[in-house]
Amino acid sequence: MATKSVSTFLEMKAKGEKITMLTAYDYSMAKLLDDAGVDSLLIGDSLGMTMLGYENTLSVTMEDMLHHVKAVVRAAKQAMVIADMPFLSYHTTPEAAVLNAGRFIQEAGAHAVKLEGGFAVRDKIEAIIAAQIPVLGHLGLTPQSVNMMGGFKVQGKSETQARKLIEEAKLLESLGCFGIVLECVPAKLAKMISEAISIPTIGIGAGNGCDGQVLVIQDVLGMYDALSPKFVKTYANLKVAIQDATKAYCEEVKSGAFPEEKHTFKINEEVLEKLY
Ligand SMILES: Nc1nc(=O)c2c([nH]1)NC[C@@H]1CN(c3ccc(C(=O)N[C@@H](CCC(=O)O)C(=O)O)cc3)CN21
Ligand SMILES: CC(C)C(=O)C(=O)O
Ligand SMILES: [Mg+2]
Numbered sequence: 123m124a125t126k127s128v129s130t131f132l133e134m135k136a137k138g139e140k141i142t143m144l145t146a147y148d149y150s151m152a153k154l155l156d157d158a159g160v161d162s163l164l165i166g167d168s169l170g171m172t173m174l175g176y177e178n179t180l181s182v183t184m185e186d187m188l189h190h191v192k193a194v195v196r197a198a199k200q201a202m203v204i205a206d207m208p209f210l211s212y213h214t215t216p217e218a219a220v221l222n223a224g225r226f227i228q229e230a231g232a233h234a235v236k237l238e239g240g241f242a243v244r245d246k247i248e249a250i251i252a253a254q255i256p257v258l259g260h261l262g263l264t265p266q267s268v269n270m271m272g273g274f275k276v277q278g279k280s281e282t283q284a285r286k287l288i289e290e291a292k293l294l295e296s297l298g299c300f301g302i303v304l305e306c307v308p309a310k311l312a313k314m315i316s317e318a319i320s321i322p323t324i325g326i327g328a329g330n331g332c333d334g335q336v337l338v339i340q341d342v343l344g345m346y347d348a349l350s351p352k353f354v355k356t357y358a359n360l361k362v363a364i365q366d367a368t369k370a371y372c373e374e375v376k377s378g379a380f381p382e383e384k385h386t387f388k389i390n391e392e393v394l395e396k397l398y
Contacts, residue, residue, distance in 0.1 A: 125233065126161055126202040128256045128300040134161075134333070135322040141301075141334025143204075143324055144342065147173050147190045151339060152197035162202040164236065164336060165191045167209070168265070171348065172340045179265045182208040184222055188230050195231040204258055205232040209266045212237050216249030223250045223257075236303065238264035240290025244297065251298045259294035261287055262328065263306035274351070276306045276327070284311050288318065295319045303336060304328040306353070327353030 134141050145166040146152035152163055169190055170182035191205045205226035212219035219237075226232040234256035237243060250257050262277045271277070278287045287307065294302050301322045304312045309329025316323040316331050325332030337354060340346035344356040345364065374380035 125198060125200055127233065128202075130161070130202070131301055131322050131334075132320075135320070141322055141324060143334060143336035145169075145172075145336070145338045145340075146194050146197075147339075149193040149197045152194040155339070156198050156201045160201055161334070162204055163194055163198055164204045165194050165206060165232070166338065167206040168338050170208075172338060172346050178268050180209045180268070184208060184211050184225065187211075188225060191226055191230040191232050202234065203232045204234045204236050205230065207235050207237040212243060212246045212250075216245050219243075219246035220249050220253045220255075223255045224253060227255055234258055234300065236260055238266050240286075240293055244293065247294070247297050247299065257297075257299045258324070259291075259299040259302040260305065261290050261294070261302055261307075262304050262312075265305075274306070274349075276308065278307045278311050284308075287311065288315055291315045291319055291323075295321050301334075304332060306351075327351060 131141060141162070142160050143162040143164055144155055144160050145168060146155050146163040147165060147169045155163060165187065167179040167182045167187065170176040170179045170186070173190070174182070174186065176182070187205060187208050191203070195203050207219075207222060207226075211222040223235045226235050235250065236258040237247070238260040240259070240261055247257050247259070263271070263274060265274065268274060278284045291302055299321060301324055302319070303324045303326065304315065306327040307315075307325075309331060312323065312325055312328035313331025316333055322333035324334040324336050326336050338346070341349075341351075341354040342357050344359040345361050347361065371380065
């Protein structure tokens with residue numbers, strides 16, 4: 123089966139069919155999610171927090187990202203694979219932005235890239251799209267601006283902020299982005315934006331009026347507790363499952379109950395005889 127693409131996203135919005143997206147950072151998880159039928163896999167720079175243990179996403183490099191994007195691409199058979207551009211990989215010049223976006227396509231095999239911001243990164247988005255690389259926008263809470271925002275806070279609550287968000291969403295549409303992630307934006311504003319543009323909005327903490335939803339997979343599976351944003355729904359509690367399994371394994375190794383005979387390999391008795 124061919125992978126889902128930019129046109130799939132646009133058709134889904136036109137038909138009113140919701141788009142599903144989850145983050146994935148490694149082969150085995152990406153394979154499970156792809157087999158389960160998720161529409162798109164995002165290698166988020168949130169991997170800096172969930173996979174690498176940083177406090178925010180600012181330390182993540184192109185090399186960190188490429189390593190994980192390559193692993194996810196190997197697993198994806200039907201989902202669209204989107205690589206998140208890390209801090210500083212698209213902020214300097216349009217040329218640098220194209221070359222870095224291009225590495226995700228050429229070296230890693232991603233289908234599209236995502237980057238944060240509106241007016242401030244307009245020329246970079248234009249240049250990447252001119253190079254025929256599909257771009258997913260990202261507005262609202264843009265974690266790479268954490269030091270400007272003074273923390274991970276809901277965005278677009280004031281009239282000025284809300285107007286800016288609406289204008290930026292229209293700008294991204296006009297530049298040719300194939301969708302926009304709306305992160306931590308009031309639900310009614312996100313709905314208004316979704317209705318005002320023809321490209322899909324993918325919400326995270328932005329309510330049910332968006333055209334699709336994205337969450338961080340560790341949050342969905344209940345295996346990362348350094349953060350607990352209000353917008354997360356935990357669909358499984360793997361923290362408990364993983365810790366119970368770990369404790370059971372350790373107990374059985376200590377007691378000698380594991381491994382059992384069925385977990386072992388045999389040697390011919392005649393060979394053994396010669397060794398004695
Ligand atoms: N595991 C994980 N999940 C995420 O959703 C996520 C990451 N990591 N890393 C990158 C960013 C950071 N994100 C965050 C982190 C914290 C909040 C948070 O605590 N928000 C408050 C809202 C505060 C306010 O009222 O302004 C909340 O209560 O949800 C939100 C988004 C979303 N992203
Ligand atoms: C939460 C999503 C949208 C993201 O940007 C990430 O995982 O890095
Ligand atoms: Mg990100």
